[in-house]
Amino acid sequence: METSDYKDVFLTESREYLSTLNNALVELEKNPDHSESINEIFRAAHSLKGMSATMGYEPMARLTHQMESVLEPIRSGEKKLTARLMDALFACLDQLERWVEELSTEEVISDNALDQTLKMLASAIDLSFSERHSDISPRSLENSENISFSDSEIEVLLQAKMKGFYIWQITVEIDLSSQFKEVRSFMVLREVNEIGEIIKSDPAPELIEKGNFQSQFKIVVLTDQTDESLRLILLKISEIKSVEIQACKIEPTPILGLKPLVDSLEKNPTSTDYVSRTGVESEEKSFSLPTVRVHTTKLDKLMALVQELVISKIRFEQVVTSNQIKDLVDPLSQLNHITDELQDEIMKVRLMPVKQIFDRFPRMVRDLAKSLGKDVDLEMDGVDVELDRTVIEEMGEPLVHLLRNAVDHGIEIPSEREQEGKEAYGTIRLEARRERSFVVISVADDGRGVDPEVVKVKAITKGLISKDEAQRLSDEDAVKLIALPGFSTVDLASEVSGRGVGVDVAKTKVESIGGTLKIQSRKGQGTTFMLRFPLTLAIIKALLIKSTEEVFAVPVAGIIETLDITIADKKYVQQQEVLLLRGEVIPIYYLTELLEMPESLSSVQKSVETVLIAEVGDSRVGMIVDEVLGQQEVAIKSLDKVLKGIRGFSGATVLGTGKIALILDVPSLIEDLKEKRYQINHFEHKDGTYVAQS
Numbered sequence: 001m002e003t004s005d006y007k008d009v010f011l012t013e014s015r016e017y018l019s020t021l022n023n024a025l026v027e028l029e030k031n032p033d034h035s036e037s038i039n040e041i042f043r044a045a046h047s048l049k050g051m052s053a054t055m056g057y058e059p060m061a062r063l064t065h066q067m068e069s070v071l072e073p074i075r076s077g078e079k080k081l082t083a084r085l086m087d088a089l090f091a092c093l094d095q096l097e098r099w100v101e102e103l104s105t106e107e108v109i110s111d112n113a114l115d116q117t118l119k120m121l122a123s124a125i126d127l128s129f130s131e132r133h134s135d136i137s138p139r140s141l142e143n144s145e146n147i148s149f150s151d152s153e154i155e156v157l158l159q160a161k162m163k164g165f166y167i168w169q170i171t172v173e174i175d176l177s178s179q180f181k182e183v184r185s186f187m188v189l190r191e192v193n194e195i196g197e198i199i200k201s202d203p204a205p206e207l208i209e210k211g212n213f214q215s216q217f218k219i220v221v222l223t224d225q226t227d228e229s230l231r232l233i234l235l236k237i238s239e240i241k242s243v244e245i246q247a248c249k250i251e252p253t254p255i256l257g258l259k260p261l262v263d264s265l266e267k268n269p270t271s272t273d274y275v276s277r278t279g280v281e282s283e284e285k286s287f288s289l290p291t292v293r294v295h296t297t298k299l300d301k302l303m304a305l306v307q308e309l310v311i312s313k314i315r316f317e318q319v320v321t322s323n324q325i326k327d328l329v330d331p332l333s334q335l336n337h338i339t340d341e342l343q344d345e346i347m348k349v350r351l352m353p354v355k356q357i358f359d360r361f362p363r364m365v366r367d368l369a370k371s372l373g374k375d376v377d378l379e380m381d382g383v384d385v386e387l388d389r390t391v392i393e394e395m396g397e398p399l400v401h402l403l404r405n406a407v408d409h410g411i412e413i414p415s416e417r418e419q420e421g422k423e424a425y426g427t428i429r430l431e432a433r434r435e436r437s438f439v440v441i442s443v444a445d446d447g448r449g450v451d452p453e454v455v456k457v458k459a460i461t462k463g464l465i466s467k468d469e470a471q472r473l474s475d476e477d478a479v480k481l482i483a484l485p486g487f488s489t490v491d492l493a494s495e496v497s498g499r500g501v502g503v504d505v506a507k508t509k510v511e512s513i514g515g516t517l518k519i520q521s522r523k524g525q526g527t528t529f530m531l532r533f534p535l536t537l538a539i540i541k542a543l544l545i546k547s548t549e550e551v552f553a554v555p556v557a558g559i560i561e562t563l564d565i566t567i568a569d570k571k572y573v574q575q576q577e578v579l580l581l582r583g584e585v586i587p588i589y590y591l592t593e594l595l596e597m598p599e600s601l602s603s604v605q606k607s608v609e610t611v612l613i614a615e616v617g618d619s620r621v622g623m624i625v626d627e628v629l630g631q632q633e634v635a636i637k638s639l640d641k642v643l644k645g646i647r648g649f650s651g652a653t654v655l656g657t658g659k660i661a662l663i664l665d666v667p668s669l670i671e672d673l674k675e676k677r678y679q680i681n682h683f684e685h686k687d688g689t690y691v692a693q694s
Helices: 003-030 035-055 058-075 083-103 112-123 127-132 151-162 181-195 205-209 227-235 258-267 296-323 326-350 361-371 389-410 414-419 452-461 467-472 475-483 502-512 601-605 666-682
Strands: 166-174 196-202 216-223 240-247 351-353 376-381 386-388 426-435 438-445 516-522 526-534 539-547 550-555 559-566 570-573 576-581 584-590 608-616 619-625 627-635 649-654 660-664 683-686 689-692
Touching: 003 035, 003 083, 003 361, 035 058, 035 151, 058 083, 058 112, 083 112, 151 166, 166 181, 166 227, 181 196, 181 205, 181 216, 181 227, 196 205, 227 240, 296 326, 296 539, 296 627, 326 351, 351 389, 361 376, 361 389, 386 389, 389 426, 389 438, 389 502, 389 526, 452 467, 452 475, 475 502, 475 516, 502 516, 502 526, 502 666, 539 619, 608 627, 608 666, 619 666, 627 649
Parallel strands: 376 426, 550 660, 584 619
Antiparallel strands: 166 216, 166 240, 196 216, 351 386, 426 438, 438 526, 516 526, 539 550, 539 627, 559 608, 570 576, 576 584, 608 619, 649 660, 683 689
16 A cells, blocks of 8 residues: 555644644643543544554554553543643644644654653653553553453554564563562563564563563564564573563454545545545445545635636626627526526635634643643634635634733733632633624633723833823723734733734734724723634625726725715814714715825815725724725735735726726725824924824
């Protein structure tokens, strides 16, 4: 079998199993009596070990085997988990993850770290645990004829046997009169390790080295040496009374994971599709093929073709309409129906549950809280909510920043929480939910919250606002200042945070993909960050607008309504043009000013103006345009490297006429204009620096 053919499959499944192991261990640490968590750990570790053995990645198979052995007495209730053992198990997972990443670029993995990791795991087990439970079997095998093996161990041995290795069970008896039993047993282990690999022993290797056995001990060895060669080597050691060697008899047993797939593909070598994991329910049932894995590049290519199809359909539609070709009206309607259905199906295929991202965070929060001396419980809800794959990939970074911010700045240390009358452990809640064509993800903590007065003082100190403006700021608006670049309420930066980039980076990233970030906080009660993401970044419904003869597209999801206003409808509040709409004061801006474009003659002479009411963050704004051309689906195209860094544009699209239209990012346009006006009105330049005017 050529295992390299299944390497991508192995890497994909391994990452899934490692994610499962991380989350299950985090849950087990919080609730040591949760039997389902430890059962889930065993299922994942068992499958990962079998897959690793099948693929020939022996270091991974050995390490997962040892993890299973360590956890076996915990599952049986004979041993309790300790903090040291949990840290060791997490370190083992870290090493497994490093090997998986190494395999993504290399053909083989280095076993240099294996011995060190195994020693670290062994050191986490106290002596009483080692005496009662060797890493091989929970009972003494000294008086038994053969050492028994678990199903997963049999799978490892079978793979070794297929590669031509001998599997010997060696029984060594040391002379009872020997005064150096520990030395002789150590020499035996050393000699065997030089010519093979010890798989199991009775008692455990560390007990054999200490001489903690009567006169005999047993070891199972993988080697390319014959039994006679082994016997001659071991009998050269002084005070060895006898050496008995026999071949281990092992019977294959089915395992979950990659093995059924390999067997199936070997029976049907023409099949190139990958089948998702499935168990073998009975000997009579054939291996089922319920799903197919497809590489993401193929999905991206398929989505690109659908985008081109949508563009061509719009152009065809425009030709039919402008030329009034009646014979093509019905075929065009059918084409629209088929295209829409195809588009919907492709979009569904690209959807992924947010669980793909959420599953990374329990371990991250656990490690960070532990390093800061805090107790933090991460609760997750809405993990099955689905988003487009491209959005899923983009949302990971802002969530990491906000969760780290919540653990470091939000949650207090246990003693401080108890003084405030709270539980010693803090809670961070990560939740996802659908809202129309958006997904809202909230990160909420029950920590100290943000003190608006402290924020105002810091903002004044940094020259971000004047004292007069600070007095006029509401507590809600003051809290929003923490999202400004470089703003931090912490005087001393740490490795985790304090440099004033976390919330700013999160906000910038969210807005770059057409989302928004809202902040709510109450001093002493906690802080909530609400991120609003579009469902997809591929094909959207957009409003086509015109300004100074240029056509732009605005995502419909961010537009609340459009209306016509007259000069009499506009008012001024603190030098800002506003519109009073159903009792709400809405600031209005001209698109020409937002884009720094010259005003058209037609817009200057207009007595009635068209306003788009858009949602920006947690408020509404009006944007005056020359004309609204209509609504249509547009395929989003990324900007090239030259234009990608320009704020105010989230992409481009091809219109039915074949012309290019830029897609506006309204929130960033409004924010940039506000910043520009603020610099003009409140700062003066002195010796190359900006100084706030009080």
